[in-house]
Amino acid sequence: MSTQDILLIILAGIIALLLALFQYKYKTKSALKDNALFVFLRFFTFFSVFLLLINPKFEQNSTYTEKPNLVIVADNSASISHLKQNEKEFEFISQLKENQKINDKFNVGYFTFGNQLNTSDSLNFKDQQTNLNKVFRDLSEIYKNTTAPTLLISDGNQTIGSDYQFSANNYKQPIYPIILGDTITYADLKISQLNVNKYAYLKNRFPVEAIIVYNGNETVTKNFTITQNGKVVYSKTITFSKDKSSQIINTTLPASSVGVKSYQAQIVPISTEKNKINNHKNFAVEVIDQKTKVAVVSTVLHPDLGAIKKSIESNEQREVSFLKPNETLNQLNDFQLIILYQPSNSFKQLYEALEVQNKNKWVISGVKTDWRFLNSVSKNYNLEITSQTEDYQANLNQNYSNFIVDDIGFESFPPLKSNFGVPNFSVPYQSILNKTVSGIPTNEPLLATFETNGRREAILFGENLWKWRSQNYLNDQSFEAFDAFIGKMVQYLASNQRKNRLTVDYNSFYNGSDKIVISAQYFNKNYEFDATENLNISLNNKDTNQKISRPLILKNNSYQVNLNGLDAGDYSFTVSSTTDKLSSSGNFKIIPFNVEQQFLNANVTKLQQVATNSKGQAYFIDNTSTLADSLLSDNRYQPILKTNKRVVPLIDWYYLLFFIALCLALEWFIRKYKGLI
Numbered sequence: 001m002s003t004q005d006i007l008l009i010i011l012a013g014i015i016a017l018l019l020a021l022f023q024y025k026y027k028t029k030s031a032l033k034d035n036a037l038f039v040f041l042r043f044f045t046f047f048s049v050f051l052l053l054i055n056p057k058f059e060q061n062s063t064y065t066e067k068p069n070l071v072i073v074a075d076n077s078a079s080i081s082h083l084k085q086n087e088k089e090f091e092f093i094s095q096l097k098e099n100q101k102i103n104d105k106f107n108v109g110y111f112t113f114g115n116q117l118n119t120s121d122s123l124n125f126k127d128q129q130t131n132l133n134k135v136f137r138d139l140s141e142i143y144k145n146t147t148a149p150t151l152l153i154s155d156g157n158q159t160i161g162s163d164y165q166f167s168a169n170n171y172k173q174p175i176y177p178i179i180l181g182d183t184i185t186y187a188d189l190k191i192s193q194l195n196v197n198k199y200a201y202l203k204n205r206f207p208v209e210a211i212i213v214y215n216g217n218e219t220v221t222k223n224f225t226i227t228q229n230g231k232v233v234y235s236k237t238i239t240f241s242k243d244k245s246s247q248i249i250n251t252t253l254p255a256s257s258v259g260v261k262s263y264q265a266q267i268v269p270i271s272t273e274k275n276k277i278n279n280h281k282n283f284a285v286e287v288i289d290q291k292t293k294v295a296v297v298s299t300v301l302h303p304d305l306g307a308i309k310k311s312i313e314s315n316e317q318r319e320v321s322f323l324k325p326n327e328t329l330n331q332l333n334d335f336q337l338i339i340l341y342q343p344s345n346s347f348k349q350l351y352e353a354l355e356v357q358n359k360n361k362w363v364i365s366g367v368k369t370d371w372r373f374l375n376s377v378s379k380n381y382n383l384e385i386t387s388q389t390e391d392y393q394a395n396l397n398q399n400y401s402n403f404i405v406d407d408i409g410f411e412s413f414p415p416l417k418s419n420f421g422v423p424n425f426s427v428p429y430q431s432i433l434n435k436t437v438s439g440i441p442t443n444e445p446l447l448a449t450f451e452t453n454g455r456r457e458a459i460l461f462g463e464n465l466w467k468w469r470s471q472n473y474l475n476d477q478s479f480e481a482f483d484a485f486i487g488k489m490v491q492y493l494a495s496n497q498r499k500n501r502l503t504v505d506y507n508s509f510y511n512g513s514d515k516i517v518i519s520a521q522y523f524n525k526n527y528e529f530d531a532t533e534n535l536n537i538s539l540n541n542k543d544t545n546q547k548i549s550r551p552l553i554l555k556n557n558s559y560q561v562n563l564n565g566l567d568a569g570d571y572s573f574t575v576s577s578t579t580d581k582l583s584s585s586g587n588f589k590i591i592p593f594n595v596e597q598q599f600l601n602a603n604v605t606k607l608q609q610v611a612t613n614s615k616g617q618a619y620f621i622d623n624t625s626t627l628a629d630s631l632l633s634d635n636r637y638q639p640i641l642k643t644n645k646r647v648v649p650l651i652d653w654y655y656l657l658f659f660i661a662l663c664l665a666l667e668w669f670i671r672k673y674k675g676l677i
Contacts, residue, residue: 005056012050016043041667048660052651060646068147068637070106071173072096073135074123075154075180077114079599081125085180088621089153092178093121096151099628106637111139115160128513128564128594130157132164133477136171149174149616149637151627155181156603159513159595162477165610174616174636178624181602187216188600189240189267190278199316202289205252212247212267214240222268224249228261238267255287260508260589278598282568282591284509292318292494297328297350298341300368305341307466311486314479318490325350332357336494342463344370351377360456360493366463367417380452381429381459384421391415392462393436394446400432401529402449403492404505404519404558408481411436413471416446416462423461427452435461449492456493501525502535502582504575505558509589516563516590520552520575522582534578535559542570568592 020043024035074093080086093110096102112118114127117138132154139150150173158164168175193211200206212224219241226234238247255261266280273279294312298305309320323331325347328338332353338361340347354361365374367389375382394410410433422444431445449458472482505519522533535552544567552559552575568590576583604618611618619627631637650656 002056005054008054009051009056012054013047016046016050019043019046037670038667041663041670045660045663045667048656048663052656055649055651057647057649060648062644062646064642064644066640066642067105067107068149068639069143070102070108070631070637071111071139071143071148071150072108072121073111073113073117073139073150073152073154074121075114075130076112076118076123076125077127077130077159078125078594079130079155079157080180083155083181083599083602085155085621086123086125089180090123092153092621092624093123097121101632102628105632105639111135126565130154130159131161132156132158133161133167136164136167139173140167140171143173147173147637147640149176149631149634151176151178152607152610153178153180153621154607155179155599155601156607157599158603165606165613168610169613171614173614175610175614176616176627176631177607177611177618178627179602179604179607179618179620182600184601185215186272186274186600187218187270188273188275188278189214189220189222189270190275190598190600191265191267191281192246194265194281194283196283196285197316198286200255200285200287201291202255202258202287205254206285207250207252208234208263208265208283210249210265212238212240212249214245216240216270217242220270222270224265224267226251226253226263226265228263233263255285258287258289260284260286262589262591275598275600277594278600282593284589284591286508288317292337292490293335294318294320294337294339294490294494295323295328295331295335296320296339296341297323297325297343297347299324299344299346300342302341302366302463303466304364304366304463307469308339308341308486311469311479311483312490314483315487318487329353332359336360337362337490339364342366342369343374344368345373348373348377358453358455362458362460362489362493364460364463364465365418367419368463369419371419371421380427380450380457381423381425383419383423383461386420388420389417390420390437391417392446393439394433395436395441397431397434398557399529400430400557401521401523402430403488403503404521405432405485405488406481407556408472408485409475412475414464414467416460416464416468418462423448423459425450456495458489458493500584501580502575502577502584504584504586506586506588508587509591511591512568512593513595516566518552518561518563518573518575520559520584521557522559522577529557531557533559535575536578537561537573537575539563539566539571539573541567542572544569566590 020039023042024038072093074089080089102108110121112120112123113135115129115131117135152175154177156177156179190213191210192213195209197206208226210224214220219239221237221239224236224238225232233253234251236249240247262282262284264280264282269276269279296305296308305322312318312320326349328350338354338359340361340363342365343363371383371385375385393415394413396405396407396410427450429445429448429450431448433447435442435444435446446462447458447460449456469479469482473479501523503521510516518537520535522530522535524530531554537550537552539548550561552561570587570589572585572587574583574585608618617630
């Protein structure tokens with residue numbers, strides 16, 4: 001309570017007393033013996049009212065004990081059951097749940113992980129990928145600024161993501177790895193890595209690179225083969241020894257016909273090998289007979305140009321060429337799409353040629369764009385000309401319907417820089433991204449597409465796309481999402497096909513460990529996206545004739561179905577609508593491969609290093625008897641006595657209101673009883 005409040009309370013007490021004396025001593029001019037009681041009651045009434053008007057604030061302290069956290073993170077990937085450690089993991093977790101001393105000392109939190117971290121203690125060992133890097137990054141957010149020793153029950157084998165040692169160091173919590181798996185070293189031959197392009201071009205040869213690793217002491221000679229439909233298309237004999245423990249095989253295979261072609265690479269196993277699954281790997285290549293060629297025309301140097309090229313060419317079906325405006329005139333027929341980067345008056349002849357040939361184009365503007373020229377040659381849109389620039393962030397339009405746009409975190413991307421002004425369109429258009437200025441969303445388009453006379457065009461009002469690609473990597477540790485978005489833009493703009501009312505987005509083949517998602521869009525007769533339709537997919541496994549039917553679920557501006565868990569094989573499918581009986585069919589192949597079955601041992605070295613770096617301790621699953629005692633006796637994990645200080649204003653203390661009412665009521669009843677009323 002402040003000094004000012006104390007002085008006001010003293011003053012309120014004096015005034016309250018003077019008022020009470022004035023009413024019952026001076027004003028009544030009587031000497032009733034009950035006047036002292038009335039003065040007393042009226043004083044407390046006045047004083048309480050004055051206190052409410054002053055409303056002093058009091059500090060209210062409460063103490064409580066906060067127990068440390070104990071985080072139990074269990075590996076739920078298929079490698080645990082493959083290494084026959086699932087029963088031991090179940091048993092260990094059960095022991096922790098039944099340990100009353102552990103539960104009394106710690107707030108115990110249970111998590112499982114595979115590709116994602118899940119808040120659960122239910123294990124089924126069906127996750128097809130392991131991402132320990134993401135586990136530690138997520139836990140760092142959950143247990144920031146707390147004491148949370150962590151039991152990591154795992155074999156330490158990671159299949160996707162960055163090296164988890166770095167994220168474990170940033171976790172800032174003691175880590176106790178519980179190591180699952182055999183530590184005995186066996187002689188083993190395996191195909192460690194197989195590198196091959198996703199696409200190949202008809203009548204060309206495509207490269208295949210295989211990295212084969214040998215773990216053993218004796219010299220062995222084995223045959224490496226690549227087969228297609230049981231026919232050997234490549235063979236080589238390789239010798240390994242203790243000093244020559246790896247070999248890199250490079251070869252090229254012919255692409256003789258269009259379609260998805262399946263292959264199997266195999267190294268003949270040693271007779272005493274324990275794990276023979278990792279001796280072969282399946283792969284597939286889609287053979288196509290043409291490549292989409294994109295011309296990027298620019299007279300300025302900018303990091304955007306490199307980012308655009310990288311994104312487009314992340315799909316081997318596409319090729320980017322950088323050209324000057326005058327160089328493009330004689331090559332227009334070679335390209336399916338022209339990207340005009342920050343056009344100026346030097347683009348005049350090129351614009352005239354594009355208009356004559358009715359070519360699809362994508363205009364990307366920026367601070368160096370000559371909008372006087374662009375307004376003069378564009379019949380479909382214009383921008384108010386100003387000398388000012390503005391930073392625009394992106395806001396995804398969920399109602400965009402020309403193709404499926406996933407939200408890749410556009411709102412978190414850095415702003416694009418462009419000329420200040422409101423764009424005006426003279427033709428119907430659809431906005432993919434709208435502008436956000438100083439955190440306030442607008443209805444002005446940042447990226448829009450439109451179609452006129454059978455020609456497709458797009459306009460982006462801003463430069464610095466390279467920052468978006470970089471931010472996508474910071475968010476996801478991958479450029480994949482941004483590159484896929486640019487790829488869909490190019491695919492849409494490079495095609496003149498008429499829009500169908502039911503469109504389906506899928507890949508020609510998937511690896512067995514991939515996430516298999518098929519997306520679809522349904523439009524009404526006015527080609528407006530319809531979010532009320534029921535879509536279903538019917539699948540047929542061509543190898544077993546097994547038939548599967550599933551509904552598609554609405555997600556943002558598309559319908560999706562997750563087909564994870566399907567057996568490997570060739571599938572045909574049909575997506576159909578309930579109302580208009582529209583349908584769209586296709587085929588895809590699932591390549592048999594389970595990355596979780598490629599491991600023979602636990603990654604003991606890395607887990608022990610994680611324990612050392614985090615000031616924890618590693619335990620093998622068969623030797624955890626001292627773990628509980630170690631956790632209970634560690635002085636770092638003591639309950640913390642905390643004080644919660646809360647400032648409470650007197651006006652919140654409702655008992656004072658009852659006290660005022662009580663004083664007034666007593667005064668009235670006594671006066672009534674004495675016949676003074």
